[in-house]
Amino acid sequence: MNPNDTIVACTTPPGYSSIAVVRLSGDQASPLLHKIFRSAESPRSFEAQRVYHGFVVDAVTNETIDTALATTFCKPNSYTGEDVVELSCHGNPLIVDRIIRMFIDLGARVAQRGEFTKRALINGKIDLLQAEAVHDTVLAPCEQARRMAILQYEGRLSEKIYDIRSRIVDLLFLVEADIDFSEEEGVHYEQSESTEVLKGIISEIDDLLKGASIGLKIKDGYRVLILGRVNVGKSTLFNRLVGHDRAIVHEQPGTTRDWLEESVQIADLYVTLFDTAGILSKASGPDEIAQQRTRALVEDADLILLMFDGSEPMNEEDVYLYDLVKHKRKLLVINKIDLNDKLSDMEMFSDSKKISAKTGRNVGALEEGIKGSLLPKDYRDDVLITRHRHIDALTRARKCLVDAKNAPTIETVAYELHCSLNVVGELTGQVLRKDILDRIFEEFCIGK
Ligand SMILES: Nc1nc2c(ncn2[C@@H]2O[C@H](COP(=O)(O)OP(=O)(O)OP(=O)(O)O)[C@@H](O)[C@H]2O)c(=O)[nH]1
Ligand SMILES: [Mg+2]
Incomplete structure (x- = not known):
């Protein structure tokens, strides 16, 4: 690929939208614009750093294609450090494709992935870390x-x-x-x-x-697992955090068998949240398989939300689960506080979050607690x-x-x-x- 080519691409997503932006970069950006764009304000040449209103016209047939705004940038004062034109047309794929095709017919070439940013790097507008940050900002x-x-x-x-x-x-x-x-x-x-x-x-x-481990996790996401014995309200909490009725909720114990996962934003953090099958001490058949799968997920989790039913006394399954995850980072969650709270006076639960997944009470505080458990205590927004x-x-x-x-x-x-x-x-x-x-x-x- 010739680095001196004038390149063209649509910078907005494909599909229908009110506006789409076609970007041109290279020495021929301004001359090519002249060939297909008629503006009453610029009969001869375009000034730098200006916006022009006008019409996109087929250079061969003279047919008017669309009305548009053209923004002009002169090197080195542009994103790429080259002459750049951004043509804001209506966001119809027919129009966008036609404009790009016209520019190609006139000598431009379709930009490769990231080529505008690569040119910015090569022309010293940004360094490689900043180029990566462009990508990270978009995504x-x-x-x-x-x-x-x-x-x-x-x-x-x-x-x-x-x-x-x-x-x-x-x-x-x-x-x-x-x-x-x-x-x-x-x-x-x-x-x-x-x-x-x-x-x-x-x-x-x-x-x-x-x-680095924090930086990677913030960018790629944390894995948070909701764990607890059957019927404590795991799927109810999962649905509340996900924001819609993703999991089946039912009073019958053992409702969830296959675990579910959803990506969510919890208190500014990107999290893959897992709803799991409840743990029963005497499981058999598919319940047993479901629980083996739940146990397998524990090891890869960054945080376990270990959930208890606050309306019932603790039982041996709760103790078993507490033991199962004692080596893991965890947050104890006592659910159903809208009912009779039977666990609140127990010492081991002093640092727990007490919520009602059903009514949403204290779920905001739980979300902050999740963030606090995932990030180090002394974490401030920092360069990572x-x-x-x-x-x-x-x-x-x-x-x-x-x-x-x-x-x-x-x-x-x-x-x-x-x-x-x-x-x-x-x-x-x-x-x-x-x-x-x-x-x-x-x-x-x-x-x-
Ligand atoms: N009162 C009250 N009931 C709740 C609360 N959270 C869940 N429930 C009820 O508890 C029952 C079980 O809820 P689920 O969310 O299905 O529980 P689960 O832990 O996913 O259950 P399994 O998938 O069977 O392990 C349902 O009848 C829910 O409506 C709560 O905060 N308060
Ligand atoms: Mg469930």
Whole structure:
């Protein structure tokens, strides 16, 4: 694919909508617009950063296709850093396809996935971490993920990485100066000093790596399992959190057999919620199989909502379940508080959430409790790494820095520092690797 082509794509979703936006980027953007767009305000040329109202006209037949707004951007002041035109037409696929076809007939080419953003990267408008953040902003499944993505787009993660990079560069300068001019006065490298600097950089990387599991979970979602003996109200709670009657609720014990899962936003977090078959001490046949399946789900869960029926005394099944999940992160939920509350005075339930799944009482507090259990106590909106690519690169950079710290000769120190710079550069895109770029941009949609 020629990177100098003028590219075109629809940036809005396919289908019918009031408006669709067709975007053009490249040197020919403005001349091509001229060929199919008639605006009373621009008989000859389009000014930069302006919006024009006009008509889209077939350049060959002169037929009017639609009325539209054209927004013009001149390089370098555009998303891609090139000349860009955004044509807002009516959102009818016939119109959109016709406009794109006309641009192609006039010499443009259809953009590849993420090609607009890739050009922004190549033209230095954004770095690779920001390019990833564009994708994450578009696809953020919950408020918390959106906040994290926009912090990354603003460059907050990049700042941390550039800071790490510049500290390595400063150290490398001293090391190389010592290698080159060890005989001369004025430049002297102290092993102990570099050890301290390296320790500081390594600990900064460790902090970023520590936050990785939270970043990944916020972006990809937590698994939360509702568990309890039969009839405690698991499916009722599941339906309330999901927001519609997804699961069958019935007074007969053993209603749920196959577990159900739904993706929901709970207190700003993206959660895959599971409703499970209730546990009975003496199960047989399909009930037994259903309960084996429930038990199998426990291990992969990030949080167990262990549910009890507050209108009945606790029994051996409750105790068995408490024991089953004692190694797991859990939140105790006492349900049916609209009825007689029999468990409230028991000490082990002091930190429980008492709710009525049926009436919705305290379910909001339960949602906050779920968030509080999933995120660390000291969590604030912060810059976190969010991808296995980041973990991989930082882990490799860390290894180089540890090797530099333990290196037997000053030449080895220099070599390891160079290696670490390369790896850190991969993160921000200062070092461009084709395989990494391909992997990142193939996730994008066409038009982004
Ligand atoms: N009063 C009252 N009844 C509830 C509440 N939650 C659930 N129930 C009732 O309890 C019965 C069982 O509810 P389900 O949600 O089916 O319980 P479950 O735990 O999914 O049951 P199984 O799937 O059989 O294990 C139904 O009759 C519900 O209406 C509640 O908060 N208050
Ligand atoms: Mg059920």
